[in-house]
Amino acid sequence: MKIEQIYTGCLAQGAYYIESNGEIAIIDPLREVQPYLDKAEKANGKIKYIFETHFHADFVSGHVTLAEKTGAPIVYGPNANPSFEAHIAKDGEVFQLGEITITALHTPGHTMESTTYLLKDKNGKDYAIFSGDTLFLGDVGRPDLAQKAAHMTQEQLAGLLYDSLRTKIMTLADDVIVYPAHGAGSACGKNLSKETVGSIGEQKATNYALRANMTKEEFVKEVTDGLLPPPAYFPMNVKLNKEGYENVENIINEAKAFEPNVFETVANDTDALVLDVRHQDDFAKGHIPKSIFIGIDGQFAPWVGALILDYKQPILLVTPEGREEETITRLARVGYDNTIGYLKGGFEAWKKAGMEYDTVTSVDASILENKIKENVPVFDVRKPGEYASEHIVDVPSTPLDFLNEHLSEFPKEKDFYVHCAGGYRSMIAASILKARGYHNVIDVKGGYAAIKQTQIKRTAYVCPSTL
Structure with a gap:
């Protein structure tokens, strides 16, 4: 056996x-x-x-x-x-x-x-x-x-x-x-x-x-x-598991590799979501404008499911070289079958073609100490339980899962900072905010793990036992 x-x-x-x-x-x-x-x-x-x-x-x-x-x-x-x-x-x-x-x-x-x-x-x-x-x-x-x-x-x-x-x-x-x-x-x-x-x-x-x-x-x-x-x-x-679905091999075969100029045209013509799955540091250094970051090496599929509400949404991918098929497969694992293609040659091909690109400012946690003293807004995008356990004093909880419900809280006219536990989720949040016109968002590199190494004032709660 x-x-x-x-x-x-x-x-x-x-x-x-x-x-x-x-x-x-x-x-x-x-x-x-x-x-x-x-x-x-x-x-x-x-x-x-x-x-x-x-x-x-x-x-x-x-x-x-x-x-x-x-x-x-x-x-x-x-x-x-x-x-x-x-x-x-x-x-x-x-x-x-x-x-x-x-x-x-x-x-x-x-x-x-x-x-x-x-x-x-x-x-x-x-x-x-x-x-x-x-x-x-x-x-x-x-x-x-x-x-x-x-x-x-x-x-x-x-x-x-x-x-x-x-x-x-x-x-x-x-x-x-x-x-x-x-x-x-x-x-x-x-x-x-x-x-x-x-x-x-x-x-x-x-x-x-x-x-x-x-x-x-x-x-x-x-x-x-x-x-x-x-x-x-x-x-x-549940519906797909109960009623059936298309073979994932067909979905992989139907996705096309697009040269940068064609990729841009297809994105505009289909209203596709451009999903960038590279590492958050690479996304920060350069990405296609209005693309959304969800890194393939994090909790990829669950965050796709939580944040892309229309599972029929056309998707165009920007992936690390050689990981196109893997990304399409992992999207299909949670029912996102409408991947129409990916950027041939990855983001480097986009840059070499002279196409426009955007960046995200990402700073060390040590910089945050002075910014907090200057009352610069900071937002915590971790889950409510993480926030309740410990957080920076006077920093509000704006969980990534419910980011759209908090959009009115983010300023558009001045810089503000976002952090999570380690830097993955805050970059997702920054990408979503930039796509919605909040270009003054700044990511805190290393997240709360890095913040705990500073002298920033924090507060902790002891959650009552349910037993």
Whole structure:
């Protein structure tokens, strides 16, 4: 038996490859399926099942394409009603895979079709669960995403989740391995661990939502408390996962390489968004006017989903050399399929062609000390929780996620500074502000990590415990 977790950092997502005696199951695959096909070919095996733990909201799964390429059935748990052909498993249904079995445990609460898959070894011993978004390490799935589809409140869904955890998962032996769908950084929970593999026993001991003496009322209150609004792209991803989508290979092949002058013409004619995914320092030194920065080496896909509200928006890319296909693929992972092309030769080709470009002023945090004494405006674009933990005295919270709601607070007639935790998000904010005409924005290089090394006055709050 072989179990491989295929973890994608920018989505904080775990897909799983399971093999026994030449038979293979894939759980929650990413949209680009060639790596799974390659693994199966190398093992001289056959993909027999494609298991989906639920209709994912934070990424587009590869189930449809993988089924088309292999003929393997897509398996969902009870209550799933996809538009494509799939096997809807009964609660407790057993699937044979070589010498092992995989049992579908219906665990509603995160969504109504949420299902945990229990793997038993060749001796019939419970070995591992693939818990999807039902159970994370350190947390459980948020119960507010499926309210509309389920015609239930988040409190009602949380109550179902409580029952699922206690009747289907906490009854398992402590040594059963837990393979969750997500780790820290995912918006599908609020307290996820950085670890990506754990055990039932560890979770009973450390996960706040699995306390042995916890009442259902306490569970509902604690799981629903402090939930931030889900990213705007989540419903669109659920729709694609439920109804189907285009093969990502077609999207890659349809994107064209444009010379600088043609790139500019296409951008104007199509009203495309020019998305620059290079490093923030490179963007600061020079970029196409009105382009938006979201770096490929940060939390790229989630920030695309949070900030580009129209998933059908035509997109033109400026990428580091050789990373065009990767960028198109990573956009498609979260449902952004309308990449019409990219700048051939990258930004250097743009400059060599003598095309107009813009810059962002980026300064060291030490410069900020005197500016604050002079009452120059400073804005903190980190998340509310980061701000509440510690921030510069008298500096307002203007989270990047909700930047458009704060536009009236940014001055257009004088310089102002923006910072995040390390410099990635503040450059995104600066690019958005410049595209909207705020050319007096200045980025604080290194963000709050650099600010903490200065003598700038800061204030911290101790958040009250919810336990």
